[in-house]
Amino acid sequence: MQFKDIIGQDALKMRLINSVKENRISHAQLFLGKGTIGKFALAFAYAQYINCTNKQENDSCGTCSSCRKYAAMSHPDLFFSYPVNTNKNTTSKTTETRVSKDPVSRDFINDWKNYIDEVKGYPDLFQWYQKIGIENKQGLISREESRKIVQQLQYKAVEANFKVLIVWMVEKMNDVASNALLKLIEEPPDNTLIFLIANEREKLLPTILSRVQVVVVPPIEDIKLQDFISDFNPKLSQAEIRDIANLAAGDVFEAKEIMNDSTELRENFDLFVEWMRLCYKKGSLEGIKTWVDKVSKFGREKQKSFLNYSLRMLRESLLLNYGKDQLVHIMLHEESFLIKFAPFIHLKNAPDIQKILDLGIYEIERNVASASLFTDLSLQMSILLKMDSAER
Numbered sequence: 001m002q003f004k005d006i007i008g009q010d011a012l013k014m015r016l017i018n019s020v021k022e023n024r025i026s027h028a029q030l031f032l033g034k035g036t037i038g039k040f041a042l043a044f045a046y047a048q049y050i051n052c053t054n055k056q057e058n059d060s061c062g063t064c065s066s067c068r069k070y071a072a073m074s075h076p077d078l079f080f081s082y083p084v085n086t087n088k089n090t091t092s093k094t095t096e097t098r099v100s101k102d103p104v105s106r107d108f109i110n111d112w113k114n115y116i117d118e119v120k121g122y123p124d125l126f127q128w129y130q131k132i133g134i135e136n137k138q139g140l141i142s143r144e145e146s147r148k149i150v151q152q153l154q155y156k157a158v159e160a161n162f163k164v165l166i167v168w169m170v171e172k173m174n175d176v177a178s179n180a181l182l183k184l185i186e187e188p189p190d191n192t193l194i195f196l197i198a199n200e201r202e203k204l205l206p207t208i209l210s211r212v213q214v215v216v217v218p219p220i221e222d223i224k225l226q227d228f229i230s231d232f233n234p235k236l237s238q239a240e241i242r243d244i245a246n247l248a249a250g251d252v253f254e255a256k257e258i259m260n261d262s263t264e265l266r267e268n269f270d271l272f273v274e275w276m277r278l279c280y281k282k283g284s285l286e287g288i289k290t291w292v293d294k295v296s297k298f299g300r301e302k303q304k305s306f307l308n309y310s311l312r313m314l315r316e317s318l319l320l321n322y323g324k325d326q327l328v329h330i331m332l333h334e335e336s337f338l339i340k341f342a343p344f345i346h347l348k349n350a351p352d353i354q355k356i357l358d359l360g361i362y363e364i365e366r367n368v369a370s371a372s373l374f375t376d377l378s379l380q381m382s383i384l385l386k387m388d389s390a391e392r
C-alpha cells in the first residue's frame with residue numbers, strides 16, 4: 001500500500017514522510033482515531049515507504065523488491081498482529097481456516113491478507129470477525145500471541161532496513177499480552193518499528209500510552225470522502241454523494257455501508273412501484289408473471305428485504321392517508337409515489353395486506369417455492385388494493 005492509495009489525510013501523510021526524510025522515525029507509534037479512517041492504511045504505507053529502496057519525493061516507488069513484497073503482504077520482515085479467536089464450529093463460508101485451541105494471528109494469515117486486499121487497507125473490526133466466523137465471540141490478542149510476537153522480532157531482519165510489527169486494534173490485547181508488548185517497546189530489538197493501531201485511548205494501558213508517540217488520525221476530510229464515494233459508485237448523483245459523505249462523517253466503512261443500504265432501498269422501491277401498478281391494473285396477468293419470474297430468482301434474504309420494505313411502505317401510506325404526516329419517514333424519491341398511492345391503503349384493507357406480507361416472510365424462511373408464493377401474494381394484493389375504503 002502506498003500513500004497515494006490513501007483517502008485524504010494529506011497533512012498527516014506529509015508529516016510521516018518528513019519524519020523519514022529528517023531521519024527521526026520514532027520506534028513505537030500509536031495511530032489513534034475512531035472508525036475506519038485510514039489508520040491501518042497509513043501505518044502500512046509508512047512502513048512500506050521507510051523500507052522502500054527507491055523512495056520517491058512523496059511516496060514509495062511501488063516497484064522495488066521491498067515494495068512488491070509489501071504489496072503482497074509477504075515481506076519476511078513485516079509482521080501483523082490482530083484480534084482472533086477459535087472458530088472450530090463456524091459455518092462461515094468466507095474462511096477455510098478452523099482453529100480449535102490457542103488462536104494466534106498466524107493461523108489466520110491467509111484470511112487476513114485476503115481481507116486487507118478486499119477492503120483495500122480499510123479494515124473494520126466486526127466485519128473481520130464475520131470473515132473468520134467468530135462474530136458471536138470477542139476477538140482478542142492473547143498471551144500466546146504476544147509470545148509469538150516477541151519470538152519473531154528477536155531475529156535479525158532478513159532483508160529490510162527495519163523489521164516492522166503492525167498491531168491492529170491493540171485495545172483487544174489482554175493484560176498479559178499488553179505487558180509483553182510494553183516490555184518490547186521499552187527494550188526494542190535492533191532496527192524494529194512497532195506501529196500500534198487503536199480506536200480508543202481509554203482502553204489502553206497508561207504505561208503503553210506514555211511510551212509511544214501518538215499519531216492522532218482525524219476523520220477523512222468531507223471533500224475527499226465524496227471523491228471516494230463517487231469513484232466507488234459512479235451512478236450516484238452529486239446530491240446523493242453529499243448526503244452519504246455527510247452521514248458517514250469521515251468514515252470509509254460507514255460510507256460503504258450507507259451505499260449498500262441505499263442501493264438496496266432504491267431497488268426495493270422500484271420493485272414495489274412496479275408491483276403495485278401491476279396488481280392494480282386490470283388484465284396485467286402477463287406483467288405479473290414476468291415480475292414474479294424476476295423476484296423468484298432473488299436470494300431469500302433479498303426477497304425478505306423486499307417484503308419488509310413493502311410492509312414499511314404500507315405503514316407509511318396509512319399514516320400519510322390519515323393525515324399523520326409528522327410520523328412519516330420517507331425519502332425524497334419515495335414521496336411523490338406515496339402521495340398518489342396512499343389513498344389506496346385504508347383501514348379496511350391494510351390489516352389484510354399486512355397479514356399476507358407477514359405470512360410471505362414466514363414462508364420464505366420456511367423455504368416455500370418462491371414463484372408460487374409471489375404469484376399468490378400478487379393475486380391477493382390485487383383484490384385487496386381494489387377494495388373500497390369504509391369511508392367511501
Ligand SMILES: [Zn+2]
Nearest residue numbers: 052061064067
Ligand atoms: Zn520501493
